[in-house]
Amino acid sequence: MSHTMDSRPNRALSAALSWLLRNHIWVFLALTVVVFSVASPYFLTVHNIGNILTQGAFIGILAIGMTMVMIDGEIDLSVGAILALASALAIGLQDHMGVWPAICLGLLSGAALGFVNGTLVALSGMHSFVVTLGALIGIRGLVFVYTGENALMVQDFSYTEIPEIYIGPISITAIIFFAMALFFQWVLSSTRHGRETYAVGDNIEAAHGAGINVKRHKIINFTICGTLAAVCGILLSMRLGTAEPNAGKVWELWTIIAVVLGGIRLQGGFGSMWMTIGGVLTLAVLRNGLRLLNTPNYVELMVMGAVLVLALVLDKLLNHGGDER
Amino acid sequence: MQQSINTVLRRHGLILGFLVFLAAVALSADAFLTPGNILDVLRQVSITGMMALGVTFVVLTGRLDLSVGSLLTLLTVIVVDQHNIAGPFPAIIMTLGAGILIGAFNGILVGFVGLNALIVTLAMLSFLQGLVLFYSGGSNVNVQDAQNTWFAVFGRGDFLGLPVPVILFLLGAIIAGLVLQYTTFGRRVYAVGGNETASVFSGVDARWTVFWTYVLSGLTTGFAAIIMGSRVMGAQNTIGQGYELTVLAGVILGGTSLLGGSGSIWRTVIGISMLGFIQNGLLLLGFAYYVQWLVTWAVIIIAVWIDLGAKRGRVFA
Numbered sequence: 083m084s085h086t087m088d089s090r091p092n093r094a095l096s097a098a099l100s101w102l103l104r105n106h107i108w109v110f111l112a113l114t115v116v117v118f119s120v121a122s123p124y125f126l127t128v129h130n131i132g133n134i135l136t137q138g139a140f141i142g143i144l145a146i147g148m149t150m151v152m153i154d155g156e157i158d159l160s161v162g163a164i165l166a167l168a169s170a171l172a173i174g175l176q177d178h179m180g181v182w183p184a185i186c187l188g189l190l191s192g193a194a195l196g197f198v199n200g201t202l203v204a205l206s207g208m209h210s211f212v213v214t215l216g217a218l219i220g221i222r223g224l225v226f227v228y229t230g231e232n233a234l235m236v237q238d239f240s241y242t243e244i245p246e247i248y249i250g251p252i253s254i255t256a257i258i259f260f261a262m263a264l265f266f267q268w269v270l271s272s273t274r275h276g277r278e279t280y281a282v283g284d285n286i287e288a289a290h291g292a293g294i295n296v297k298r299h300k301i302i303n304f305t306i307c308g309t310l311a312a313v314c315g316i317l318l319s320m321r322l323g324t325a326e327p328n329a330g331k332v333w334e335l336w337t338i339i340a341v342v343l344g345g346i347r348l349q350g351g352f353g354s355m356w357m358t359i360g361g362v363l364t365l366a367v368l369r370n371g372l373r374l375l376n377t378p379n380y381v382e383l384m385v386m387g388a389v390l391v392l393a394l395v396l397d398k399l400l401n402h403g404g405d406e407r
Numbered sequence: 408m409q410q411s412i413n414t415v416l417r418r419h420g421l422i423l424g425f426l427v428f429l430a431a432v433a434l435s436a437d438a439f440l441t442p443g444n445i446l447d448v449l450r451q452v453s454i455t456g457m458m459a460l461g462v463t464f465v466v467l468t469g470r471l472d473l474s475v476g477s478l479l480t481l482l483t484v485i486v487v488d489q490h491n492i493a494g495p496f497p498a499i500i501m502t503l504g505a506g507i508l509i510g511a512f513n514g515i516l517v518g519f520v521g522l523n524a525l526i527v528t529l530a531m532l533s534f535l536q537g538l539v540l541f542y543s544g545g546s547n548v549n550v551q552d553a554q555n556t557w558f559a560v561f562g563r564g565d566f567l568g569l570p571v572p573v574i575l576f577l578l579g580a581i582i583a584g585l586v587l588q589y590t591t592f593g594r595r596v597y598a599v600g601g602n603e604t605a606s607v608f609s610g611v612d613a614r615w616t617v618f619w620t621y622v623l624s625g626l627t628t629g630f631a632a633i634i635m636g637s638r639v640m641g642a643q644n645t646i647g648q649g650y651e652l653t654v655l656a657g658v659i660l661g662g663t664s665l666l667g668g669s670g671s672i673w674r675t676v677i678g679i680s681m682l683g684f685i686q687n688g689l690l691l692l693g694f695a696y697y698v699q700w701l702v703t704w705a706v707i708i709i710a711v712w713i714d715l716g717a718k719r720g721r722v723f724a
Binding site: 217218227332339379380398 | 724
């Protein structure tokens, strides 16, 4: 810049620019919102925006945990199955022990399975893809064993009214998502655990050398991921009033799509909850907008595939950070 | 002596464990180790097995292919639909061609553009699922003259007392094994997976090598779709859903490393067959079908952990 006098606004501008370069998903999100607002009169209404936030919140809650694990350089494929087990337990157990103990046990099951995943990854040194691929298959088996292949129905319908709390148009489900995302953004940026997450994901040898207890660290993040999957499952069971044994199938893939769309890289050491929120909202807006336009659902699937590849190419071009493999 | 027992256990511990499992099931279920039942199991695994042959090449380079399940759906829909329109022979050619084309597309994005394999093939999974619905219009397709077509031979036929799909699978495995072991391409696959940078400095074009592994993955999925279409004589829009995970589970169970560079075709054949025999054995013992998933979980963890521990010389990381 030749003008040295007004360097301060310039600096603010370049800071904003570099934030946007890293969080380019927000530019894309703004674009999609504009396009759908023009294309459909029903899109940019208070009611519909509230809907998008609620619909997006389920994948969003999974995505928060996935982000923690991915910044660590790991992956968790078992979140969809954990979600199904937690929702089955929350509904199945409440006739025996009451609603809140059942919910607590559902949450506990998610935390325990996340702990098991993390412990296996940390102790065995296996790739988390293998460990959680096994868990994805096996936990679905647990769900079927528990439910006996049947959908469990809630007996007391006041259970389905728990998430019917709204602040303006925003549901409690969406608020839980945003609150958790902000909380974990705080964890990432301002706590020791957060700094260690980046360190471990960036260079695990160096992190170990610097005295970080890498094993305990990974176990904690997998436990967080499992617990959040259970939170999502319980919220889903409240919303639907039933727990299907096949609930959450392939949701792990949608979650990975949302997180990667946000700009987080699978090798780890990089990312933030802002990116994840952007990715989650973009996914939700695309799905909602395409449905409002009455496009057949194959368009949604094809657009999602194309957008994902586009996001990778864009990330490679903008940040020179493309993956080698 | 101690040393050699250890070596045998390390190299073949998985197979020994598998033999113990086979013996245990055979003792409690008489029907298990009969030729008829074994052929049934092999017939069942021939589809995932065929896909796994190509996926093994991809995994050996240190990449992944998650799109094969959706691709199987698409290709099965194509082969069945085109069988009705153009006849069996053109349908087969089109199916294999489409498989190669999609594989090549994955190969370009991963090999030449250098994008992350997991994400690219995940995107392809979604895209192909959409393509299936677009092509079929959401309805199931069936072979119209199922009784009178020679197309039935691939899934239902017998030759010299062996089911044709099993023969195709074993033939494919032998060819794939020979290619991997004795051709320049095969050695390049190992080189790229073992140490990509070193392989490039040794004059291997990693981009083309990766590209061809994805083409192979598409091609073997094409053969799998032909067997599937012929066996079912129809195709639903979700017929291949989740197959990518079963295939990967089989490849991993055989002991092929996801990091690349280590593994083989016969290991994949063993891994995929193990999944089949576990499933069949548990059903014969009277367990519900979903119990096999729990067992698969345990077997994957134990098998891969033992394999890794043996290579490392220590149980814990």
